[in-house]
Amino acid sequence: MGDLRKFAVAVVVASALLVAACGGRQEQSGESGGGTQLIRVDGSSTVFPITEAVAEEFQKKHTNVRVTVGISGTGGGFQKFCRGETDVSDASRPIKPVEVEACRKQGIEFIEIPVAYDGLVVVVNPKNNWVDHLTVAELKKMWAPEAQGKVTRWNQIRTSWPNRELHLFGAGVDSGTYDYFTEAIVGKEGASRGDFTSSEDDNVLVQGVSGDELALGFFGIAYYEQNRSRLKAVPIDDGKEANGKAPVAPSVEAVKNGTYQPLSRPLFIYVSKPAADRTHVRHFVDFYLTDGAALVDEVGYVSLGDEGYRLARDHFAGRVTGTVFAQGGSQVGITIEQLLARERK
Amino acid sequence: MRRWEFLIERTLFACALISVFTTAGIIAVLLFESFEFFRVAPLGEFLFGTEWTPLFADAHFGVLPLVAGTLLVSAIAMAVALPMGLLSAIYLSEYASPWVRRLLKPVLEVLAGVPTVVYGYFALLFVTPLIQAAVPSLSGFNALSPGIVMGIMIVPLVSSLTEDAMRSVPNGLREASFALGATRMQTSLTVVVPAAFSGVTAAFILAISRAVGETMIVAIAAGQQPRLTLDPRVPIETMTAYIVQVSLGDTPAGTIEYRTIFAVGMLLFLGTFGLNMVSTWLRNRYREVYA
Numbered sequence: 108m109g110d111l112r113k114f115a116v117a118v119v120v121a122s123a124l125l126v127a128a129c130g131g132r133q134e135q136s137g138e139s140g141g142g143t144q145l146i147r148v149d150g151s152s153t154v155f156p157i158t159e160a161v162a163e164e165f166q167k168k169h170t171n172v173r174v175t176v177g178i179s180g181t182g183g184g185f186q187k188f189c190r191g192e193t194d195v196s197d198a199s200r201p202i203k204p205v206e207v208e209a210c211r212k213q214g215i216e217f218i219e220i221p222v223a224y225d226g227l228v229v230v231v232n233p234k235n236n237w238v239d240h241l242t243v244a245e246l247k248k249m250w251a252p253e254a255q256g257k258v259t260r261w262n263q264i265r266t267s268w269p270n271r272e273l274h275l276f277g278a279g280v281d282s283g284t285y286d287y288f289t290e291a292i293v294g295k296e297g298a299s300r301g302d303f304t305s306s307e308d309d310n311v312l313v314q315g316v317s318g319d320e321l322a323l324g325f326f327g328i329a330y331y332e333q334n335r336s337r338l339k340a341v342p343i344d345d346g347k348e349a350n351g352k353a354p355v356a357p358s359v360e361a362v363k364n365g366t367y368q369p370l371s372r373p374l375f376i377y378v379s380k381p382a383a384d385r386t387h388v389r390h391f392v393d394f395y396l397t398d399g400a401a402l403v404d405e406v407g408y409v410s411l412g413d414e415g416y417r418l419a420r421d422h423f424a425g426r427v428t429g430t431v432f433a434q435g436g437s438q439v440g441i442t443i444e445q446l447l448a449r450e451r452k
Numbered sequence: 453m454r455r456w457e458f459l460i461e462r463t464l465f466a467c468a469l470i471s472v473f474t475t476a477g478i479i480a481v482l483l484f485e486s487f488e489f490f491r492v493a494p495l496g497e498f499l500f501g502t503e504w505t506p507l508f509a510d511a512h513f514g515v516l517p518l519v520a521g522t523l524l525v526s527a528i529a530m531a532v533a534l535p536m537g538l539l540s541a542i543y544l545s546e547y548a549s550p551w552v553r554r555l556l557k558p559v560l561e562v563l564a565g566v567p568t569v570v571y572g573y574f575a576l577l578f579v580t581p582l583i584q585a586a587v588p589s590l591s592g593f594n595a596l597s598p599g600i601v602m603g604i605m606i607v608p609l610v611s612s613l614t615e616d617a618m619r620s621v622p623n624g625l626r627e628a629s630f631a632l633g634a635t636r637m638q639t640s641l642t643v644v645v646p647a648a649f650s651g652v653t654a655a656f657i658l659a660i661s662r663a664v665g666e667t668m669i670v671a672i673a674a675g676q677q678p679r680l681t682l683d684p685r686v687p688i689e690t691m692t693a694y695i696v697q698v699s700l701g702d703t704p705a706g707t708i709e710y711r712t713i714f715a716v717g718m719l720l721f722l723g724t725f726g727l728n729m730v731s732t733w734l735r736n737r738y739r740e741v742y743a
Contacts (some may be wrong), residue, residue, distance in 0.1 A: 255510070301503070302679065
């Protein structure tokens with residue numbers, strides 16, 4: 108009997124793990140009954156604060172609609188989106204060709220809608236008194252795949268910095284922020300060292316950097332704005348004179364006027380065409396592109412301006428499917444003006 | 453009437469079978485997926501490699517950093533749970549008057565009923581800042597604070613199993629010890645604990661097994677950075693936390709990334725299973741039998 112009990116304990120431990128392992132995979136399916144309409148959103152944790160704020164306001168006006176917003180990361184979100192498990196996908200980079208292909212196989216057409224601009228903020232702990240700015244080359248030295256296990260101390264980045272351990276925190280590989288950051292800094296999407304604390308949840312990264320004097324991390328500007336007192340933003344120098352000689356500190360202004368490069372980028376929502384034909388989803392997206400503009404500023408991102416949202420509404424009303432980013436994936440250095448020019452075509 | 457009895461017996465038997473089949477199913481899945489994993493990643497690299505980056509472009513499959521993280525946190529947890537558990541068991545079994553025991557035991561067991569996610573945030577948001585006041589070099593994510601909190605969580609398990617073992621030691625032994633002039637402490641440490649040795653050891657090993665398999669606390673408070681270190685101040689990642697991390701994203705089934713969690717799960721299963729076997733063996737081997 109005793110043996111059996113010990114065995115049972117082992118089984119419980121193992122099965123608990125398996126349940127944890129499988130839990131992430133189970134989806135609620137379809138519409139819920141009782142007259143309540145469900146809109147399922149998942150994807151980027153960078154876009155999450157906007158969608159969450161919009162969903163909250165929207166549900167106040169439409170009490171019979173429930174909007175669920177998940178944070179699986181941009182890549183994770185697209186996987187669910189292209190399986191038809193979600194109606195709207197938050198994305199912090201344009202959809203990739205492989206993802207377009209996956210959607211096409213399932214017969215899911217999508218409407219691409221830019222909703223805001225973000226500046227990726229590189230942050231350190233407030234107690235860090237040695238970092239005044241970073242160049243793109245220095246960031247690359249920290250994050251490149253070759254750095255793994257080798258670049259582990261601050262003085263390896265700049266010799267005047269202390270000989271202390273460097274603790275890196277960054278977006279996980281399912282995240283569009285990870286894709287964009289590696290493209291912009293390392294020069295190749297998806298290429299980075301693997302020995303850093305990675306999470307798809309930006310709150311984990313905020314927690315990590317704010318509690319660790321030796322930390323350096325990066326995430327969307329909204330998470331910095333909400334945690335200003337616990338973090339210190341690092342000005343970035345891209346070495347290009349066109350964007351001003353000096354290092355540029357991340358700010359709404361610098362993102363808006365295009366000088367905060369190469370870490371400024373557009374944020375998107377993707378709406379599946381079948382879902383867009385449902386009345387409450389249409390109302391939700393219209394609401395996103397009208398009343399949502401104010402919320403974009405409120406949560407800390409940069410809004411696209413009246414013309415940007417008008418173009419987006421036109422696209423949505425005309426059900427313009429597909430992506431304007433033919434090469435797909437992260438595109439570095441696109442300003443708001445250039446984005447709007449593409450959308451006007 | 454007999455027919456009814458027969459039905460009941462069969463139903464109970466079926467219930468028992470379900471758990472056996474579940475176990476068999478779990479082992480089969482673990483074996484199958486691990487086998488697929490090892491067709492890509494060599495067993496030697498898995499067991500002895502020092503870099504664990506299976507999700508990245510430059511993939512390495514050395515599980516040692518995860519094992520080191522798990523052992524480090526478990527060791528800290530044991531450093532808290534074993535002495536505290538043993539001492540509270542000695543108190544409850546040898547010192548406490550019956551009404552104090554009636555009061556304390558349920559209170560202690562409440563600790564075991566707290567959901568582990570609560571312990572996780574307790575470690576992250578309360579214990580870590582508290583220790584940081586004393587040790588400024590402690591990172592926000594570290595092995596120390598979840599280790600301590602996990603230890604506190606395991607105390608009831610250790611104390612209740614140990615106390616059961618100590619209370620089953622016949623009173624004659626205690627009385628003989630007192631008659632020879634031993635104090636209560638001498639009696640507890642030199643007579644009762646050795647007499648209950650097999651039960652106490654079994655409790656300790658079960659506690660280790662619990663610590664190795666604990667998931668939520670480390671996933672929340674220890675960080676997500678596989679790192680081969682025994683420094684308790686820096687972020688690490690345990691085997692269980694890695695499985696959680698991969699499961700939270702959306703790794704497609706059938707990829708090598710997906711199979712890593714089964715390989716790690718298999719190793720974890722073998723570890724806890726082995727510990728439980730040792731616990732059972734010890735208890736039978738060193739049992740003192742009092743007629």
